[in-house]
Every structure is written in C-alpha cells, then in structure tokens.
C-alpha cells in the first residue's frame with residue numbers, strides 16, 4: 274500500500290532542513306492516520322448519546338484536518354502537538370470512564386503519539402500524568418487485578434516509546450553533526466554555508482549588525498604533503514583548526530571549505546577587528562612549527578558584509594583579497610578595503626607578518 278507522502282522540503286543539501294522535513298512527515302502521518310481512525314467514532318459516540326465525547330472527538334478530527342492542510346499546502350506546523358495530545362488523552366481517559374475497555378484501547382496509541390509530537394521532557398511529564406489519571410479511572414472502573422494489569426501495561430508502553438523517541442532524537446543529533454562537520458578538523462563543512470552567510474546578511478539588512486569574514490589558506494600546502502606525506506599533512510590541518518578554534522569566540526564559526534582553506538564567519542565584528550584577528554591567526558600559525566618541525570604559513574583575505582550584497586558576492590570579495598595576499602608573496606593578510614583603495618589610487622596597509 275502506498276503511503277500518502279508529501280514533499281515537505283524542496284530538494285536540499287542542508288542536513289538541518291532534511292531532518293526538519295522528516296519531523297514534518299512524522300507529524301503529518303500521525304495526524305492523517307489518527308483522523309481516519311477517529312472521525313467515524315464521532316458518529317458512533319453521538320448515536321450512543323455520549324455528546325461530550327462526540328464533541329471532543331470532533332474537535333480532535335478538526336485539529337487533525339487543520340494540521341494536515343497546513344502541512345500539505347503551506348508546509349507550516351504552528352500548533353506544536355499540544356491540541357492533538359490533550360484531546361487524544363482526555364478523550365481516551367473520559368471514554369474509559371464511560372465505556373470501560375473500549376475506551377482504554379485508545380490510551381496506547383495516544384501515549385505513542387504523545388512521545389513523537391512533544392519534546393522529550395514535555396512528553397514524559399504528560400505521559401506520567403496521563404498514566405496516573407488512567408490508574409485512578411481503572412481503579413474505580415475495573416476489578417483490582419485488571420487495574421494492576423492496565424497500570425503496568427500503560428506504564429511499560431510509556432517507557433518503551435519514550436526510550437525509542439529518545440534514541441531517535443539522539444540519532445537525529447548525531448546525523449546532523451556528522452553531516453555538518455568535517456571529520457578531519459571538526460570544522461563545519463559547506464552544507465550550511467549559504468544559510469549561515471545569509472543569516473549574517475539579514476542581520477546587516479534588518480538590524481544594522483555588522484559581520485565579517487576571513488578566508489584563510491595555508492601556503493604551499495602541496496609541498497608539505499609532498500615532503501612529509503599526507504598523514505603529516507592531515508595532522509597539520511587538524512592542528513591548524515585547533516589553533517583557529519582556540520582563538521575564536523563562541524559565536525564565531527569556522528568552516529573548512531577546501532583542502533587547506535578555512536572560512537571564518539565573525540558575527541558582530543567590524544572589518545578592522547577582523548583584520549586584527551586574521552593577523553593574529555597568521556602569526557599563531559607561523560610562530561610555532563607543526564609536528565615539531567614543519568614550518569607552515571598562511572594567507573588571509575578579510576572583508577565585512579556590505580548592505581544589499583548576496584552571500585556569494587561577499588565570499589567573492591574575500592576570495593579576491595585572499596588572491597591578492599597570495600600574489601603579494603603569501604604569509605600576509607589583505608583586507609578588501611585595500612583592494613578598493615588600490616583601485617582608487619589610495620595607500621593600502623596590506624601587512625606582511
């Protein structure tokens with residue numbers, strides 16, 4: 274049987290968006306199948322003169338339709354799972370109180386859905402309260418042996434599904450980490466580069482917040498590989514990343530965007546401060562040899578984001594500055610301001626380290 278699938282994300286290479294797409298699929302399917310199962314019961318309960326229960330189930334079905342429509346046509350989910358959980362658990366508790374076993378059966382899928390719709394802490398709290406309420410109702414409704422069986426089986430279902438949901442959450446985090454970081458250096462890879470640069474551009478457009486970028490490239494890295502071997506080259510890259518991370522702020526982000534090329538995104542940092550940081554990083558890299566004997570230098574291009582530019586033009590300006598640093602003899606930083614000054618015939622302060 275073919276499941277009703279919905280394209281919740283356009284084809285994307287951003288792992289965070291892919292995960293979000295899967296989450297929406299889960300939410301969609303839970304609401305879709307619950308609607309099919311519960312909608313006919315509105316009529317059944319209405320006919321049995323259980324008006325309050327019929328109203329609860331009608332509200333539940335209405336909420337499911339709303340969520341399905343929002344997800345399918347607008348790809349948004351703003352209800353955060355609470356209406357589903359509250360209506361499902363209240364209906365099954367109330368139905369158990371008036372219908373006995375026929376209501377109780379709905380408690381099990383209700384518990385499972387709760388674990389996937391709410392964050393872990395909220396679903397744990399919600400399920401603990403629900404099992405306690407169901408224990409009270411079954412104590413009053415069923416003989417004592419049945420009360421114990423119901424309470425333990427509901428509790429065990431809770432534990433199983435919570436453990437499963439927790440593991441799925443861990444798996445999701447781990448997959449995101451693996452998909453967004455470079456395994457050698459631990460820096461971010463290119464997968465989220467456009468999103469992160471775009472968010473800095475938006476901060477510039479909306480709130481006049483200034484961000485800067487440093488492109489840092491190791492000099493003559495091919496020679497290091499040729500002379501010391503690829504394994505040593507890998508070790509150098511790893512240590513360069515460590516030296517970079519040691520110097521960065523918590524809010525800064527370091528990407529490895531090519532073999533020996535790093536990109537640093539510095540929120541709330543003006544060009545002048547970014548230039549200083551680039552000089553310090555280049556100094557740190559050349560100051561002490563790697564693996565005790567490998568002398569490494571690096572060149573950098575620095576630029577601040579401008580109003581109205583796209584992330585690719587911003588990156589392009591940094592790239593041109595880096596190119597100039599290489600042309601001017603390497604082991605130095607060139608600022609994009611210098612390029613503009615040079616074009617206008619003004620003095621530049623490209624700084625050899």
Ligand SMILES: Nc1nc2c(ncn2[C@@H]2O[C@H](COP(=O)(O)OP(=O)(O)OP(=O)(O)O)[C@@H](O)[C@H]2O)c(=O)[nH]1
Nearest residue numbers: 490491492493494495496498503504506507532533
């Ligand atoms: N060990 C190692 N080497 C890599 C890795 N990725 C790329 N490289 C090497 O990095 C070198 C880059 O060489 P080039 O692009 O010519 O740059 P370069 O020698 O640093 O010269 P300039 O950038 O012009 O100073 C190549 O030899 C690649 O094989 C990696 O993950 N590990």
